[in-house]
Amino acid sequence: MVEPTSARALRQRTVLDYVLKAGSASSAELAEVVNCSIMTIHRDLDELSTRGLVRKFHGGVSALPTSIFESSSAFRMGRSSEAKEKLAREAIKFIEPGMSVMLDDSTTVLALARLLSDFGPITIISNFRPAIEVLADCPDVRLIILGGTYSRTHDSFIGIPNMTGIENYAVDAVFLSTSTMHDGMTYHQEHDVVLMKRAMLRAGTRKFLLLDESKIGRTSLNRFVPASDFTDVVLTDETPDEVISQLREVTTVHVAR
Known part of the structure; x- marks a missing residue:
């Protein structure tokens, strides 16, 4: 049967x-x-x-998640939601109507996308399906979708940067998160995702990293970029003081409270 x-x-x-x-x-x-x-x-x-x-x-x-495998976006959406909302409220202070903004496929940055749904006029570029769904019906948002192969794990479109069109863009600000950070270096489990995030980083005039304290003090398989490659790092107020001090030597740090 x-x-x-x-x-x-x-x-x-x-x-x-x-x-x-x-x-x-x-x-x-x-x-x-x-x-x-x-x-x-x-x-x-x-x-x-x-x-x-x-x-x-x-x-x-x-x-x-492990140092080798990233958890699915469905799992990550249910984790640290209060911290993600706190980071988003701090990050939106740096966005103004008329700007162009790129958002990665992290659930941390998805919290920011939700705040942008009635914030415009604004141009937003993303490869993250949940962010695209949040913004698709917003009349004041000009939405540009990055191409690539659909990843069920990440619920996003990922591909070789020069094949996705990402390198054609130059935006006012790019907002990213990643899996882990240790001793001033950021990391991610998957090489393809690292390549995509690096291309996004190159597209931004101002480059923001959003991280909650649970991601700090650990490493993952692939090095992403040094924290100094970001113009701004947004952290939660539970982040250890020594980490904040270390990062302030190489970039501008904003503490979300």
Whole structure:
């Protein structure tokens, strides 16, 4: 008997919601949550993993990031939401009507996109599908979408910079975040994402890095750029004083309160 697509989709949605909330779970635990067989749950986890929403390990799955793997945008949207909103409120102080702005595919910068929905006239360039959806119906926003291959993990369009059109733009300000920062260097797990972010950085006259304290003091697989490559760094007020002092030696630091 063929299982209805709607039933499978509902079960997988329940499984995904559980993993996103818990961070990780075993196959047996998930089979119990949705009341299905281990064989069925393994098929579901295979599909969710293929879609880039979870990462499989022996006996279960995880949505948590590591130094090698970035978590999905769905997982990241549920993390540090208060800190992201705080960073966005500080960042918007540097945006004025009539400006051109580029936004990356981080959930941190998505919080800023939400504040820009009734802020205009303004030109916004982005590769992040959720940001595009937030801004698509805003009459005072001229929205430019960067191309590339769609990444389900990041919910964005990523590609070789000279193939996406990104290098054709010069904007007043670019707003980025990244996975980790340690000792004045920023990092990200994925090389393709690093290339995209570097191209975005080159497009901006003023270059903003938005980071909450949970990303500081750790590294990831790929070096992105030194913090000194940003004209401005926006941090949350929970960031250690020594980190703020270190960054102030190489860039302008704004503390979001």
